[in-house]
Amino acid sequence: MTAExxxxxxxxxxxxxRTGDVEALAPLLSDDFVHHRPDSTSSTKAEWLAAVRAALVPLAGMRVEIQHVLADGDHVVMHSRRRLPGEEPGIAVVDIWRLDDGLIAEGWEIIEPVAQAAAHLVWWESADR
Structure with missing residues (x-):
């Protein structure tokens, strides 16, 4: 099941x-699909597909380099680096997907601009240091 x-x-x-075809993605999502963002907002299948559709035009030409794909039971984690033409160094993205009965039922997404990564590594340090 993990490999599947x-x-x-x-x-x-x-x-x-590859194709930009959001409609090809829809049948792979369960009807009760939920997408979660780090700011605690969530979207339904229809809302998320509409957001993906709206993002495709501004993201045309984006290169996606998959760094890792890991699976454990019903969860799949994908780490990728994404770049728009002329936009370096791009963003790092971690997507976590939960599958149920062969369909993607839930997704979480973390996005970090690579240029800001070093600054984000010190967020836990005390201001007194």
Whole structure:
């Protein structure tokens, strides 16, 4: 099941990036799909697909380099680096997907601009140091 879940996620995201076809992604999402953001907001399947569709035009030409894809049971984690033409060094993205009955049921996404990574490594340090 782990290998199958990994394959489903890779196929879904590869097709989306390669073709820009959001409609090809829709059947791979469960009807009760929920997407979570770090700011504690969540979106339904329809809301998330609409957001992805709206982002495709400004993100045309984006290069996605998959660094790691890890699977454990019903969860698949993908770490990628994404760059827009002329935009270096780009962003690092970690997507976590939960699958249920062969469909993507839930997703979480963390995005960090690579240029800001060093500054984010010190967030826990005391102001007194």
């Amino acid at each position: 879940n990994k394959s489903i996620v890779q196929r879904a995201l590869t097709e989306l990036v």
